[in-house]
Amino acid sequence: MAIAPTRSREIQLFEPPADALYSIEAAARLVDLPRRTVLVYCKHRLLSPVIAANGSYSFDGNGIRTLRRIEALRPICGSDLAGIKIILALTEQLERLHREMRSLVAQDLSPPQRKSKSKQQKETNERK
Secondary structure (H helix, E strand, O other): OOOOOOOOOOOOOOOOOOOOOOOOOHHHHHHHOOOOHHHHHHHHOOOOOOOOOOOEEEEHHHHHHHHHHHHHHEEEEEEEEOHHHHHHHHHHHHHHHHHHHHHHHHHHOOOOOOOOOHHHHHHHHHHH
């Protein structure tokens, strides 16, 4: 039984580690893009590479995810890179707000901290 080949964009099994850095060539291969396209995205500031002292570009896990998002938006937005940039910025803000909201909800749901008897006595003495 043969397995039908799939295009790399149809299934994304690789989640880059947070601390990994990828050269522009490796990043382009991971997202199945030409190197030149990645450079165009950098030029239009759709993503921010880590620039080494020798001028070479590297990308972390967030850069790889951003490249994937850009490519997911291309069929919808076409070559409107300014529109894609706005959508990416709004998506980033929305994700930040979701993280903050989850953090606040987690704080509200955590059990109240119990004060030790010595702290309660100290507070009682201070009130007197």
